[in-house]
Amino acid sequence: MPAKMDKELLLYNYFANSLSKEQEELFNELLISDKDFKAQFDFENDLKQAIKDKENHELKSKLIGFEKEIQKEAPVATSKKSYRYLAIAASITMLIGLAWMGYKDGSASYYEDLYAANFQEYPNTAFTITRGDTNESLEREAFVAYESKNYAEAVNKFEQISPENKQPYVDFYLAQSFLNLKKNDKAKELLQSVIANKDALVAESHWYLALIAIKEKEVETAKAELKLLTKEFDFNKEKATQLLDKLN
Amino acid sequence: MQEKSIDISLEELRSGSEKVLKQVYEQNRDKFLNFARRYNLSEEENIDVYQDAYIVFYDNIMSGKVEKFTSSISTYLFGIGKYLIFEQMRKNKKVVSSEYDLSIVGEEDELVSTIDIDEKGLTPEQELLQKHFATLGKKCQDLLKLFYYRGFTINEIMEAENYNTENVVKAAKSRCMKSLRERIQENAC
Numbered sequence: 001m002p003a004k005m006d007k008e009l010l011l012y013n014y015f016a017n018s019l020s021k022e023q024e025e026l027f028n029e030l031l032i033s034d035k036d037f038k039a040q041f042d043f044e045n046d047l048k049q050a051i052k053d054k055e056n057h058e059l060k061s062k063l064i065g066f067e068k069e070i071q072k073e074a075p076v077a078t079s080k081k082s083y084r085y086l087a088i089a090a091s092i093t094m095l096i097g098l099a100w101m102g103y104k105d106g107s108a109s110y111y112e113d114l115y116a117a118n119f120q121e122y123p124n125t126a127f128t129i130t131r132g133d134t135n136e137s138l139e140r141e142a143f144v145a146y147e148s149k150n151y152a153e154a155v156n157k158f159e160q161i162s163p164e165n166k167q168p169y170v171d172f173y174l175a176q177s178f179l180n181l182k183k184n185d186k187a188k189e190l191l192q193s194v195i196a197n198k199d200a201l202v203a204e205s206h207w208y209l210a211l212i213a214i215k216e217k218e219v220e221t222a223k224a225e226l227k228l229l230t231k232e233f234d235f236n237k238e239k240a241t242q243l244l245d246k247l248n
Numbered sequence: 249m250q251e252k253s254i255d256i257s258l259e260e261l262r263s264g265s266e267k268v269l270k271q272v273y274e275q276n277r278d279k280f281l282n283f284a285r286r287y288n289l290s291e292e293e294n295i296d297v298y299q300d301a302y303i304v305f306y307d308n309i310m311s312g313k314v315e316k317f318t319s320s321i322s323t324y325l326f327g328i329g330k331y332l333i334f335e336q337m338r339k340n341k342k343v344v345s346s347e348y349d350l351s352i353v354g355e356e357d358e359l360v361s362t363i364d365i366d367e368k369g370l371t372p373e374q375e376l377l378q379k380h381f382a383t384l385g386k387k388c389q390d391l392l393k394l395f396y397y398r399g400f401t402i403n404e405i406m407e408a409e410n411y412n413t414e415n416v417v418k419a420a421k422s423r424c425m426k427s428l429r430e431r432i433q434e435n436a437c
Contacts, residue, residue, distance in 0.1 A: 004254055016401045046371070047428070048396040050378035054369055055397055056303050062266070063299040066273050125337060201395075 007037055011044060113213040118243060121149075122176050122204060125167040139167070151177040170201035174207065184212050203233035208239065214247075223247050258317055261309050276322050282324055287333050289340075295337060301329035308363050312399045332393060339427040380431040388424035395421065 010027050019027060021236075030037040048114045127143040142157035158174040175190035191205040210225035226240045228246070260268040264385045277298060284294040305324050306312045309318075314324075370378065379390065394400040394408060411417045 008364065012402075015396055015399065017399045026298075043429075044396070046374045047377050047392065049370065050374045050381055051393055051397045052307065052311075052366075053374070054378055054381070055393070056307065059269075059303050059306060060299060063268065063273060063302060066270050067295060067299070070274065070277065125334060165269070 007034075007040075009058065010219050011041060014041075015044065015048065052189070111214050111217050112221075112241070114246065115211055118239065119179075120216075121180055122172070122201075122208075124173070126173065137165075139165070139170070142170075142173070146173060146177060148160055149180070151180040155181065169201055172195075172201040172205060173206070179208065184215065186214065203229060204233035206233070207236050210240070210243070214243075219247055257321070258309065258314075259280050261306070264310075269306075270428075272321060276292065276302075276325055279322055280329060281324055284329060284333060285355075289333060289336060293336060297329055300332055301325050301360055304328045304332075304363065304365050313364055314362075319434065324363070331360050331365060348351055353436070376427060376432060376435070377428070380428055380435065382432060384424060384428060390425065391417070392424055394434070 009032065010019070010030070012021055013023055015025060029043060032038075047139035092156075114181075124143050125149050127139060138157050140160050142161070144153050145153035145157060146152070154177040158170055159178065161170060169240060172194050173192045175187040175194070178184070178187040178190065190208065191209050194200075194205045195202050205219065206225050206229045210222045210229065213225060223244060226244045229240045230237055230244070257268065257272065261272065280298045281291075281294055282436075284297060285291075287294075288295065302325065305314075317324075320327070367432070382393070384392075386422055390409065391405060394405050400408065402414045402421075405411065406414055407415075407418050411420070
């Protein structure tokens with residue numbers, strides 16, 4: 001049984017970030033076996049958290065102050081800039097407008113371009129890869145491949161996930177992988193099943209179905225998907241409205 | 249050469265200088281906001297996340313958890329920020345726009361695993377402690393802050409606060425803790 005002095009030293013070293021390996025072991029043992037030691041530790045650790053929280057609040061107020069100063073200086077500069085941008089944007093719009101007439105019906109690549117301008121793979125927001133986890137699950141491997149844009153590998157891994165381990169979002173990301181591999185039919189099928197299951201990512205699936213329809217020149221299907229999206233969901237509402245305008 | 253300037257600002261940040269604090273905030277702000285705009289949070293939320301990421305970063309520096317920069321400050325902020333943005337999106341149950349950038353995976357994420365991100369609120373005991381801590385004299389508050397928040401040793405506190413000997417620091421710390429306990433007990437009665 002360590003003497004009182006030793007226990008104090010242990011606590012002291014803990015808070016000074018200087019416990020040795022042996023001390024750490026003893027420290028952990030005492031936390032379980034010695035009620036008084038645990039109570040003393042809790043008190044000091046609570047104090048540490050309380051002080052940290054106070055410091056953080058003070059820092060937050062300072063940062064809010066910095067932010068106010070920045071924003072006070074900013075509006076003048078940005079408004080000048082935005083005029084110039086507006087002017088440039090206006091000229092570009094005019095040029096596009098002029099080029100438009102011959103382009104829309106004459107060029108077969110119109111819908112391809114529209115697709116390319118709007119397609120971007122959906123990010124992995126479902127599965128956190130890092131934070132020191134060593135979980136080597138298929139799902140993790142699949143998302144690692146997905147994030148590194150290795151879509152063939154992602155498909156391979158996603159497809160190996162057994163039904164009982166399959167999270168509702170997996171089909172959606174599998175569809176994304178197929179889209180990136182230009183296997184639109186497979187993607188379409190999966191997105192439709194995501195919508196049918198109503199689990200998650202339904203609006204997103206409608207968006208990608210609309211894009212696939214555009215690419216395949218199925219204008220009416222695309223319009224229907226986009227109308228549904230703007231009517232019932234918030235996801236990409238602005239973009240969907242713009243796309244609808246272009247299709248009409 | 250670059251390494252050196254990074255090291256200096258770590259020391260300067262640690263010194264608690266408000267000028268450096270502001271400088272680092274301003275230097276990384278636009279870069280961070282540009283990065284955060286890829287995600288589907290409002291500009292207000294982006295600024296909020298930037299500030300929270302900055303606080304987490306600063307905390308880790310002040311507590312000595314980050315002893316040496318292994319990357320640029322913006323890399324730390326991006327890594328922490330990305331983590332906080334994802335947390336925020338999960339909280340909002342917010343769907344994500346298609347304007348995401350997935351290229352930012354890797355270095356930042358590795359860094360985040362070396363950082364403490366503490367998002368829990370205070371327990372009732374901690375709130376009580378915070379309330380009474382604020383009623384202590386400035387000397388006590390400074391001393392306890394250096395010890396518990398900054399992770400200073402008694403010797404470092406002696407030097408930073410011009411105490412004569414380590415024993416004087418130890419005695420002062422005991423007195424401060426005793427007084428804090430008494431105030432809490434009085435309150436409990």
